[in-house]
Amino acid sequence: MSSNKPSIPKGTRDFGPEEMAKRNYIFNTIKSVYALYGFQQIETPAMETLHTLLGKYGDEGDKLLFKVLNSGDYLKGINDEELRERDVLKLQTQLCEKGLRYDLTVPFARYVVMHREELQLPFKRYQIQPVWRADRPQKGRYREFYQCDADVVGSDSLLNEVELMQIVDTVFTKFGIRVDIMINNRKILAGIAEVIGEADKIVDITVAIDKLEKIGIDNVNEELHNDGLPEEAIAKLQPIIKLQGSNDEKLTVVADFLKSSEIGLKGVEETRFILDTLKNSKLKNEVDLNLTLARGLNYYTGAIFEVKALDTPMGSITGGGRYDNLTGIFGMPGLSGVGISFGADRIYDVLNALDLYPKEATTATQLLFINFGEKETAYCLPMATEARRAGIRTEVYPDKAKMKKQMSYANAKGIAYVALAGDNEIEQGKVTLKNMSTGEQQLVTVGELIKKILG
């Protein structure tokens, strides 16, 4: 028996009914908001050719790809010499021509290139599918997890950035999660590096600035010194390190700082347009310019955004940005876009931590007919059908089990109402309806039962 004991691969998860109900609530909420803004769903295959996947995520990413063994004689075409060499990197591309998708961005780029003739640009797509990474599993990091991406490609307009911020605001308002929406711009960061003459130190600089509140300005400057920044550059950087105030105040300081940098001023202008346009759209959450935001610097080329929950500690729960040349890797140049990705697993944890799931989202069955035997059940079945026609999620307990067992089934599933029919009820053409939370019982017709439950 112990050799039969089943398990699942490490880093993967089963989702039971309650987890699925919560996950569906999250995905359905995000989907409905994406749809409200005209985004359309696509799906791509779990397996992509290794030709599509390899070389897109760096050497480390290539290692983390799950490769799928070729079917049939997978050793055909590999000679003994090659086998003996045991070059696992080289051999794997002979053993495998397919891999599991690592993210949704590369498959999307591949999709756009393959379907460019059918696509109407700008193309607003969303995609909610699992991805797989052979990462070392640890708390909160899985080998299979869902990504939840929306992108607009084929439009350079900053209105797309504005819209994505509105989407973020709407989604988290629907969830009841208060968030800080942080925005930055790759061009501003490039400008800062240009002005102080330290283009390659931009990540060190943002990391150091990020610690200001925690360690104070002297320690920040010391860290910059240790990072190898000359004193002159550190001195120049002071207005940026000390940057505070409203978005408008910050932008004024930054614009002055960047007055000699063409790319830097372009970043200021873009950011100002996005923030100004958002002023009129009455967001429920704050959008803050945050120069320490440095996600995806080798990928994003314009606006960068990131979202954090205000009321519970949890890293970034949503992020995104503007990129150039999504499809260049597949030989189709010139298509830029802007995208966003909701972190479903972390949002799940935040909703749990703050106890924000609406009750309706997680209750399954609303009404259970107790089974007293064949005759009684035959009497109940048409009533169950009527209740379902009225939209009530209804079960008839299938077995004539002990009352206690049936009631504990109702309790375990969180069923709000139980209906009972014995000789007395049958004679009167009615049913006894029990409210499981109050214990209250009433003799009712099926019409009354429906009214009662639909409230």
Added chain:
Amino acid sequence: MSSNKPSIPKGTRDFGPEEMAKRNYIFNTIKSVYALYGFQQIETPAMETLHTLLGKYGDEGDKLLFKVLNSGDYLKGINDEELRERDVLKLQTQLCEKGLRYDLTVPFARYVVMHREELQLPFKRYQIQPVWRADRPQKGRYREFYQCDADVVGSDSLLNEVELMQIVDTVFTKFGIRVDIMINNRKILAGIAEVIGEADKIVDITVAIDKLEKIGIDNVNEELHNDGLPEEAIAKLQPIIKLQGSNDEKLTVVADFLKSSEIGLKGVEETRFILDTLKNSKLKNEVDLNLTLARGLNYYTGAIFEVKALDTPMGSITGGGRYDNLTGIFGMPGLSGVGISFGADRIYDVLNALDLYPKEATTATQLLFINFGEKETAYCLPMATEARRAGIRTEVYPDKAKMKKQMSYANAKGIAYVALAGDNEIEQGKVTLKNMSTGEQQLVTVGELIKKILG
């Protein structure tokens, strides 16, 4: 460039916006009916251990499993001698310890065993996820496709069978697809084989009977003869071959035929209960006893069902049955169940062939604001926000493109209404709303616009 030209693995598919809208309509309809009957969704990982998968689908199935190459040094633990032998079947379990799921039944059995402490029996679960098979791709057969299963485990009651028939009837009624629901019982087939003394010929017999209408009784009898059935057995079988009439009439004949077979009579009794109970539930489609139905004979132990569309030729679009001992393969005996599986790909084709998709299910954006420039768009954005608050799926064209381009975008996406605002509209605080199908234009406030579109 040609070496960059991307492709997807054979037998896999991309689903674009329109296909996804249709697929979502199918899945959401089925989900909503499952939920109405108290079924709850679960999901299991795409990868299972090969230990879980191998040996569950026969030798052919083992070959069709996609295996996932181990991460890191996958040759570690394989010596030179073993490599030289090139025993691909043996080596693959050393190279790979995981595979992609082949169906939803084995992962479900594995799930039930692993989670048995948390499960409330009877457990009514549904699961809608892709499965992967290294089958030779051909028309209508894919290497990645969705299954759409519901099962009740831990209850022997025939009310579960009744309920699954109601679910089938409700789902296809919602789709507008007229179907024939066919029902049979493994025990009746076993009884027939027992009575004529030919237990191992039951598949040949059902196959031959199935041809009655096409080839006539003489040819059926000849085929049975060629299958090696003795004349005496063929003579005995005549009442079954000639079986016709209503379900009740058929059951009377079959019960008489099976009067010496205990298992056969049990099958008759089960079938009679299911059909009698269904008489009171006012199904929209016919349920027919069909003794030629022989799906999954090595798996199913009681009722068997299959559904065919009446108005377009297409094989079985839904099927299922009662099985014993789902979890025995994982060392947990005694759990029986009954399940059903909707064939989403075929239902998709039927809905297309009969043009049955509701318009609302496949329309995305309802309203597009035309972009005349920065000032005009700034005026439109708050109106777009209001429209979305009212639940209207709304886009603002992001770029100041030529009018013709924006209008053709609206046409290509099937957007019903377009809103335009120039100086004249802005002055009056209104917008011109154009109905794209009638061409009718009206000058309206945003409130009027919302009323107009929501109709």
